[in-house]
Amino acid sequence: MTERYDVLVVGAGPAGLAAAGTAAAHGARVGLLDAQPRAGGQVWRHDVRKPAPRAAREAIAALHGVNLLAQHSVIASEDGALRVETPEGSALLTYGALVLATGARELLLPFPGWTLPGVSGAGGLQALTKQGWPVAGKRVVIAGSGPLLLAAAATLRAHGAKVVGIHEQASPDSVHAFARQLLHWPARAAQALSLRARLMGVPYRFGSIVRHAHGEDAVRVVEIEDAHGTACVDCDLLAVGYGLVPNVELAQLLGCALDHAPTHPHVQVDELLRTSVPAVFAAGEACGIGGLAAARIEGAIAGHMASGHADEARVLLPERDRARRFGALLARHFAPGSRVHALATPQTLICRCEDVTLGALDGYADARDAKLATRCGMGACQGRICGTALAELGRFPRGAGRPPLFPARLATLAGLATSPSDDASRSTT
Amino acid sequence: MSATVRLQVNGQPVEVPAGASVAAAVAHWTLHFRTSVSGETRAPLCGMGVCFECRVRIDGVAHQRACITPARDGMQVDSHD
Numbered sequence: 001m002t003e004r005y006d007v008l009v010v011g012a013g014p015a016g017l018a019a020a021g022t023a024a025a026h027g028a029r030v031g032l033l034d035a036q037p038r039a040g041g042q043v044w045r046h047d048v049r050k051p052a053p054r055a056a057r058e059a060i061a062a063l064h065g066v067n068l069l070a071q072h073s074v075i076a077s078e079d080g081a082l083r084v085e086t087p088e089g090s091a092l093l094t095y096g097a098l099v100l101a102t103g104a105r106e107l108l109l110p111f112p113g114w115t116l117p118g119v120s121g122a123g124g125l126q127a128l129t130k131q132g133w134p135v136a137g138k139r140v141v142i143a144g145s146g147p148l149l150l151a152a153a154a155t156l157r158a159h160g161a162k163v164v165g166i167h168e169q170a171s172p173d174s175v176h177a178f179a180r181q182l183l184h185w186p187a188r189a190a191q192a193l194s195l196r197a198r199l200m201g202v203p204y205r206f207g208s209i210v211r212h213a214h215g216e217d218a219v220r221v222v223e224i225e226d227a228h229g230t231a232c233v234d235c236d237l238l239a240v241g242y243g244l245v246p247n248v249e250l251a252q253l254l255g256c257a258l259d260h261a262p263t264h265p266h267v268q269v270d271e272l273l274r275t276s277v278p279a280v281f282a283a284g285e286a287c288g289i290g291g292l293a294a295a296r297i298e299g300a301i302a303g304h305m306a307s308g309h310a311d312e313a314r315v316l317l318p319e320r321d322r323a324r325r326f327g328a329l330l331a332r333h334f335a336p337g338s339r340v341h342a343l344a345t346p347q348t349l350i351c352r353c354e355d356v357t358l359g360a361l362d363g364y365a366d367a368r369d370a371k372l373a374t375r376c377g378m379g380a381c382q383g384r385i386c387g388t389a390l391a392e393l394g395r396f397p398r399g400a401g402r403p404p405l406f407p408a409r410l411a412t413l414a415g416l417a418t419s420p421s422d423d424a425s426r427s428t429t
Numbered sequence: 430m431s432a433t434v435r436l437q438v439n440g441q442p443v444e445v446p447a448g449a450s451v452a453a454a455v456a457h458w459t460l461h462f463r464t465s466v467s468g469e470t471r472a473p474l475c476g477m478g479v480c481f482e483c484r485v486r487i488d489g490v491a492h493q494r495a496c497i498t499p500a501r502d503g504m505q506v507d508s509h510d
């Protein structure tokens with residue numbers, strides 16, 4: 001089945017919703033696809049317990065005439081078209097212009113015990129909880145880095161969890177410097193204060209890291225280290241996330257240039273969000289971590305551009321620049337420190353798909369050599385977790401991906417013009 | 430659509446709110462979602478479709494990501510694969 005769109009938007013988070021709504025308002029035939037079952041992306045993920053925030057409802061209501069394609073995963077790219085897999089089968093979507101609004105994922109880093117059931121990402125546990133994961137009465141330790149820890153804690157608490165503590169790895173000096181900067185961002189400051197109010201009574205520690213998770217069949221105890229020493233804390237769930245990294249795999253597949261600075265790549269765009277590939281635009285976290293405001297404004301810019309309205313896009317540039325400065329602030333104050341990079345031991349599994357330890361990678365010069373010799377990065381996640389972690393730990397930069405972007409059904413793969421890498425097909429996972 | 434969804438996890442009945450994921454339904458019974466290549470028990474890590482640690486069998490189809498699959502009435506979910 002082939003469908004044709006003037007503007008095709010990948011990712012229905014705040015950036016993609018704004019892009020689709022804007023392009024459709026100009027009269028373009030717009031398709032908006034997302035692998036998730038509902039629109040909203042990360043920050044506006046549907047919560048089974050409460051109605052969506054007003055901004056999210058408005059963005060979704062503004063999608064007049066947009067064809068919303070939920071549970072559509074992009075698998076490959078074929079010359080002006082994307083091959084997508086749906087629960088029913090596969091389809092080919094052709095486009096005049098493409099907007100990549102693929103957002104970000106959490107930076108998840110290895111430490112002893114991180115493969116135990118009950119240990120997850122921080123935004124990860126927030127996402128699971130919003131979709132009904134039972135947390136009521138559970139004791140939860142939250143750790144890692146950045147304001148997402150507070151957002152996750154607030155969601156967990158609202159769902160009845162007992163948040164035992166929030167452990168931020170950034171130093172007290174760094175967090176306080178960030179808080180002072182917040183004075184220049186009144187809306188953000190208000191958001192931070194309201195989160196703190198919702199977390200009344202929950203300890204929030206700085207310069208504090210989870211060293212080790214212990215348990216037999218699931219996490220039971222975590223070892224936490226701060227300036228005063230190490231303490232053991234009992235818990236039922238441990239949620240650890242070290243901030244966000246852009247999802248660039250689709251952009252890479254399309255041949256879009258990436259900016260590799262400093263550690264994790266983002267899609268390179270010019271002022272008007274054009275990538276290096278003609279008729280392909282990018283917006284939101286895919287272009288670097290910038291937060292909700294930047295995602296929304298960039299989505300609108302990309303929507304104007306993709307439907308041929310550069311003048312209207314230009315008007316929004318000053319607002320975009322201001323929103324982007326906030327992202328830079330986050331990166332400066334919450335980057336994981338050397339103590340975090342040193343947590344994994346040679347025995348710690350780094351590739352969770354193929355169960356490869358960090359020590360097994362010693363002696364390999366790059367990700368490709370290591371992959372061929374150890375299978376590290378060859379499993380179902382295609383190196384999204386281990387490759388990103390190894391880049392963060394300073395081992396090797398991430399290798400280039402190959403189609404399919406996600407393990408796909410054989411029937412979908414059979415429809416591909418390009419030949420898929422056999423290690424990534426679902427038949428071997 | 431009713432406000433709750435009823436399905437089976439490893440043969441046991443589970444009821445979850447409409448809009449809940451299969452991962453949430455599985456977690457009502459067990460944290461053993463899949464068995465790793467070296468025999469470890471694994472459960473969801475990323476919660477958003479990236480890590481593939483939450484793979485389960487749904488209505489006979491193996492390797493489905495439970496975290497991005499909505500729970501539906503009558504589904505038969507098997508973990509431990």
Ligand SMILES: Cc1cc2nc3c(=O)[nH]c(=O)nc-3n(C[C@H](O)[C@H](O)[C@H](O)COP(=O)(O)OP(=O)(O)OC[C@H]3O[C@@H](n4cnc5c(N)ncnc54)[C@H](O)[C@@H]3O)c2cc1C
Nearest residue numbers: 011013014015035041042043074103104123151284285292
């Ligand atoms: C787990 C998590 C939780 C977060 N929680 C908060 C929060 O509580 N508060 C806050 O202010 N910020 C939060 N953030 C930050 C948040 O990412 C941004 O503020 C905002 O959501 C960015 O919008 P976006 O549109 O750029 O990307 P996203 O919201 O990330 O949306 C990108 C969308 O693209 C889809 N996608 C990606 N690749 C493909 C593909 N190949 N095929 C199909 N679909 C694809 C994804 O499924 C996703 O829905 C969170 C981030 C993460 C990762």
Ligand code: FES
Nearest residue numbers: 476478480481496
């Ligand atoms: S929990 Fe990571 S893919 Fe489902």
